[in-house]
Amino acid sequence: MKLRSRVFGIIAAAALVSTTLTGCSSSNELIIATDLPLQGSSFDSNDSTNKAIELYLKQQGYKAGDFKVKLKIYDNATAAKGGWDDAQCAANAQAHVANKAEVAVMGTYNSGCAKIIVPILNQDPTGPMAMISDANTNPGLTKAWNPGEPEVYYPSGVRNYGRVCTTDDFQGAAAAQFAQSIGVKSVYVLNDTQTYGQGVGQAFTTEANKIGLKVLSSGANGEGWDAKQTSYEALFTKIKALSPDMVYVAGIFDNNGGQLMKDKVKVLGDNTKVKVMAPDGFTGYPEFNKMAEAEGVYLSFAGLSTDLLLANNPTGAGATFVAAYKAEYGVDPVGSYPLYGVAAVQIIMAAIAGSDGTRAGVQKAIFSGAGISISANDSVLGKAVALDPATGDTNAIDITIEQVKGGAETTVTAWTIK
Amino acid sequence: MAKIALKKKAKKSKALKPAASQRTWAIGFIIAAVVLWTFYTFIMFRLPYSVQTVFQNWLPPTKLNEAMVWVICALGLNIVVGYAGLLDLGFVAFWAIGGYSAGWFMSAFFRQVNFHLFSTVKPELPGIHISFWGVIFIGGVICAIFGVIIGAPTLRLKSDYLALVTLGFGEIIPQIFTNGENIAGFNMSNGTKGISPVDNIGVPGKALGPFDFSWKFTIFALLTAMMVFISLRLRTGRLGRAWLAIREDELAASMMGVPLMRTKLAAYSVGAFTGGIGGVAFATHVNGVFADRFNFSISIILLAMVVLGGMGNVWGVMVGALLIAWVNSTGLQALGDLVNTSFGTSINFPSYNFVLFGGVLIFMMLFKREGLIPESRLKAILHEGDDASANLEGHH
Numbered sequence: 001m002k003l004r005s006r007v008f009g010i011i012a013a014a015a016l017v018s019t020t021l022t023g024c025s026s027s028n029e030l031i032i033a034t035d036l037p038l039q040g041s042s043f044d045s046n047d048s049t050n051k052a053i054e055l056y057l058k059q060q061g062y063k064a065g066d067f068k069v070k071l072k073i074y075d076n077a078t079a080a081k082g083g084w085d086d087a088q089c090a091a092n093a094q095a096h097v098a099n100k101a102e103v104a105v106m107g108t109y110n111s112g113c114a115k116i117i118v119p120i121l122n123q124d125p126t127g128p129m130a131m132i133s134d135a136n137t138n139p140g141l142t143k144a145w146n147p148g149e150p151e152v153y154y155p156s157g158v159r160n161y162g163r164v165c166t167t168d169d170f171q172g173a174a175a176a177q178f179a180q181s182i183g184v185k186s187v188y189v190l191n192d193t194q195t196y197g198q199g200v201g202q203a204f205t206t207e208a209n210k211i212g213l214k215v216l217s218s219g220a221n222g223e224g225w226d227a228k229q230t231s232y233e234a235l236f237t238k239i240k241a242l243s244p245d246m247v248y249v250a251g252i253f254d255n256n257g258g259q260l261m262k263d264k265v266k267v268l269g270d271n272t273k274v275k276v277m278a279p280d281g282f283t284g285y286p287e288f289n290k291m292a293e294a295e296g297v298y299l300s301f302a303g304l305s306t307d308l309l310l311a312n313n314p315t316g317a318g319a320t321f322v323a324a325y326k327a328e329y330g331v332d333p334v335g336s337y338p339l340y341g342v343a344a345v346q347i348i349m350a351a352i353a354g355s356d357g358t359r360a361g362v363q364k365a366i367f368s369g370a371g372i373s374i375s376a377n378d379s380v381l382g383k384a385v386a387l388d389p390a391t392g393d394t395n396a397i398d399i400t401i402e403q404v405k406g407g408a409e410t411t412v413t414a415w416t417i418k
Numbered sequence: 419m420a421k422i423a424l425k426k427k428a429k430k431s432k433a434l435k436p437a438a439s440q441r442t443w444a445i446g447f448i449i450a451a452v453v454l455w456t457f458y459t460f461i462m463f464r465l466p467y468s469v470q471t472v473f474q475n476w477l478p479p480t481k482l483n484e485a486m487v488w489v490i491c492a493l494g495l496n497i498v499v500g501y502a503g504l505l506d507l508g509f510v511a512f513w514a515i516g517g518y519s520a521g522w523f524m525s526a527f528f529r530q531v532n533f534h535l536f537s538t539v540k541p542e543l544p545g546i547h548i549s550f551w552g553v554i555f556i557g558g559v560i561c562a563i564f565g566v567i568i569g570a571p572t573l574r575l576k577s578d579y580l581a582l583v584t585l586g587f588g589e590i591i592p593q594i595f596t597n598g599e600n601i602a603g604f605n606m607s608n609g610t611k612g613i614s615p616v617d618n619i620g621v622p623g624k625a626l627g628p629f630d631f632s633w634k635f636t637i638f639a640l641l642t643a644m645m646v647f648i649s650l651r652l653r654t655g656r657l658g659r660a661w662l663a664i665r666e667d668e669l670a671a672s673m674m675g676v677p678l679m680r681t682k683l684a685a686y687s688v689g690a691f692t693g694g695i696g697g698v699a700f701a702t703h704v705n706g707v708f709a710d711r712f713n714f715s716i717s718i719i720l721l722a723m724v725v726l727g728g729m730g731n732v733w734g735v736m737v738g739a740l741l742i743a744w745v746n747s748t749g750l751q752a753l754g755d756l757v758n759t760s761f762g763t764s765i766n767f768p769s770y771n772f773v774l775f776g777g778v779l780i781f782m783m784l785f786k787r788e789g790l791i792p793e794s795r796l797k798a799i800l801h802e803g804d805d806a807s808a809n810l811e812g813h814h
Contacts, residue, residue, distance in 0.1 A: 086706065120705060
C-alpha cells in the first residue's frame with residue numbers, strides 16, 4: 001500500500017510539473033536543418049557545406065522575408081560505421097519532425113539516406129516537411145527508375161523532396177560519352193552495391209551499350225565490390241585478363257575506395273595505362289586526391305564545379321560568395337558541393353519568404369503553383385535555378401568532367417549531354 | 419496496456435516465493451515507463467529550447483525506443499544464455515530474420531503480389547501488407563523455426579563447439595541477406611540497399627506515423643512487458659526448472675530424466691522467437707531493414723548486456739541492456755562532448771566504445787561474475803565456495 005501511494009505521489013507531481021510548464025512557449029524563430037554525414041572521410045566536404053550555409057544565413061541577416069531563421073546541424077553518420085548510418089538517418093528524420101521550430105531540411109548527402117528520411121518527413125501531420133538536397137543524384141528519388149519509384153517515397157501522395165544537383169541518369173550517360181571521346185573502347189564497371197553506386201553504374205552501362213562502348217562487366221549495373229574486403233587484388237586480376245581500357249568505379253569513396261584504387265594501380269598499372277573514371281561520389285575528398293594512386297583519375301560532378309562556375313561568371317553571386325567564404329574561414333570550400341548546399345538553402349529561404357512560416361506553407365511554396373526559382377543574379381550557381389514543382393528536379397542540368405592532378409581536383413571541361 | 423499486463427503479472431506472482439522483489443521491480447518498470455512517457459509526451463516540448471537540446475543530446479526519445487528493442491532482444495538471449503546456459507554468439511541472425519520478416523510482409527517490396535491483411539496502407543499499393551500485430555507473430559514464428567533448424571543438429575555439441583557454430587550462423591545469415599539481391603533471378607533482400615520504407619504500425623483508429631514516439635514507446639514497452647512476463651512465467655514453470663537444471667549440470671539433469679535435446683531446443687526457439695519480435699520492432703523503428711546493420715558486434719553487445727546485467731535475471735538483463743544501449747547510442751557521445759568542452763580536449767569518445775565494453779566485461783568477470791543485479795540462485799552458487807564456482811565456469 002505504502003508503495004502504491006508513493007507511485008501516485010510521483011505521478012501527481014509529474015502532472016503538476018507538466019501543467020505549470022504549459023505556459024511557456026518558444027520564440028517564433030524558424031529553423032532550417034542540415035542533415036549531412038559529419039564523420040568518416042566525407043567530413044571535410046560536408047563540414048564545408050555547413051560553414052558555407054552558416055555564412056550565407058549571416059549575410060542574409062538570418063532573415064527570410066519577414067521570418068527570422070537559424071541553422072541547426074544534424075549528423076547522419078556514426079563513428080562505428082565511418083559514414084552515413086541507416087538508423088541514424090531514421091532517428092534524425094524523427095527528430096526533424098519532433099522539433100516544432102524546424103520548417104525544412106537541407107540534405108542529405110547520400111541518396112540511400114534520403115530514401116529513409118523522405119518518406120518519414122512526407123507523413124508529418126503538420127507538413128509534409130520539405131527537404132532539398134545538394135547532392136542526392138539517384139534518379140529514383142524523383143522519377144521512375146526502379147520498380148515502384150518514386151511513389152514509394154511519398155506515402156501521403158504529395159511531393160516534398162527536391163534537389164539542386166543533376167541526376168545520375170545524366171551523369172552516367174555523360175561519363176560514358178566522355179570516356180568514348182578520349183578514345184576508350186572497352187570498359188569494366190564496378191559498383192559499391194549501394195543505392196547510389198548501382199544507380200550511376202546502371203546509367204553508365206546503359207549509355208555505354210547504346211553508344212557502342214564495349215562493356216566487359218556483366219549485369220545491368222556492373223560488378224559489386226564488397227566494402228568490407230581488405231584486398232581487391234583478386235578482383236583486378238580477373239579484370240586484367242579482359243584488358244579493358246577503363247575501369248568505371250560507380251560508388252562513394254567512403255566504401256573502401258582508397259583500397260580499391262591502391263589495388264587497381266597495383267594490378268592494372270597506373271591511371272594512364274588503364275584509365276579510371278568515377279562519379280561525384282569520389283569528389284570532395286582531400287584524402288582521395290592526395291593518394292598517389294588517384295593521380296590521373298577522371299571524375300564527373302553532377303553540377304558545375306566551383307572552378308567552372310567562377311570561370312563562367314567571375315563577377316556573379318557565386319564568385320562573390322566564394323570570396324566571402326575565403327575571407328571568413330581562410331580557405332576555399334572543399335569540393336564543389338558547398339555551393340550547391342547554399343543553392344539548396346536559397347530555394348528553402350525563398351520558399352519560407354513566400355509562405356506563412358509553417359511546414360505545410362513552405363512545402364506548398366516549393367511544390368505547387370509555379371514553384372521556386374532563383375534568378376541568375378541572385379543564385380550562387382551563377383545561373384538561374386528553378387525546381388519543377390511536380391518532381392522537385394532542377395532545370396539546371398550540368399555535368400563537369402574533372403581530373404585529379406597534382407593532388408587536387410582540376411576541371412577538364414563542362415560536358416553537354418548528346 | 420503495459421500497465422494491465424504487468425499488474426496481472428504482479429498479482430499472479432504473489433503466490434510465488436520471491437514475489438516481493440519481483441513485484442517491486444514490476445512496479446519500478448511501470449513507474450519508469452509512465453514517467454518517461456509523461457515526460458516525453460507532455461513536458462519535453464514545453465521546456466525552453468536550450469533544455470530540450472540537453473535532453474535531445476543525452477536521451478532523445480527515438481533512442482529510448484531503440485533501447486527498448488535492445489531490451490527485447492537481450493531478454494531473448496537471456497533465455498538461451500542465462501536460463502539454459504547455452505552460449506550463443508550469433509543472436510544477430512534472429513534479429514536479422516525478424517527484420518526481414520517485416521521487410522517482406524509489411525512493405526511494397528514484393529511488387530509482383532498484392533496482398534493486404536488488416537493493414538492500414540492504401541489497398542491499391544502493391545506488395546504484401548500484413549498488420550504489424552500479425553507480422554510480429556509471423557516474424558517470431560519464422561525465427562523460432564530457424565532456431566529449431568539450426569539447433570537440432572548443433573545442440574548435441576558441447577558448450578564451446580556450440581558457441582562456434584552459433585558464431586558461424588550469425589555470420590552466414592546476414593551474408594545471405596547482403597548477397598540476396600539475385601538468387602537465380604529472384605530478389606530476396608534487395609542487397610545492401612535494404613528494404614524501405616516498411617508500413618507503419620496500425621492501432622485501432624489510426625496508422626501511426628514513423629515519428630509517433632509516444633505510441634511507439636507504449637507499444638515497445640508493452641512488448642517488453644510481455645517478454646518479461648513470458649520469461650518470468652517460463653522460469654518458474656517446469657520448462658524453466660529444466661533449463662536451470664541443464665545450465666547447472668547437464669549430466670545430472672539428464673540422469674534426473676530431463677530430455678536434453680527437447681529442452682535445449684525449446685530454449686533456442688523461445689529465444690529466437692523473442693529475437694524475431696525485436697527484429698520486427700526495430701524495422702518499424704528505423705522504417706526499413708538494411709543488411710549492413712546485422713554484424714557480429716550486435717551479437718557481442720547483446721551478450722555483454724546479459725552478462726553485465728546478471729545472467730538469468732530478467733530485471734538485471736533489462737537494466738544492463740538499457741545501460742549499454744544508452745552508452746552505445748548517445749551516452750558516450752554526450753559524456754565525451756561534456757568532457758571535451760569542459761577540459762578543452764578533443765578526444766573521440768565513441769571510438770573507444772569497444773575498449774570500454776571489453777574492460778567492463780573483464781572487470782565484471784573478475785569482481786562481480788553474477789552481474790549487476792544477480793539472479794539469487796546464481797549468486798548462491800557463486801558464493802558457495804571455490805569448488806562450486808569452478809564447476810560453473812565449465813559451463814560458460
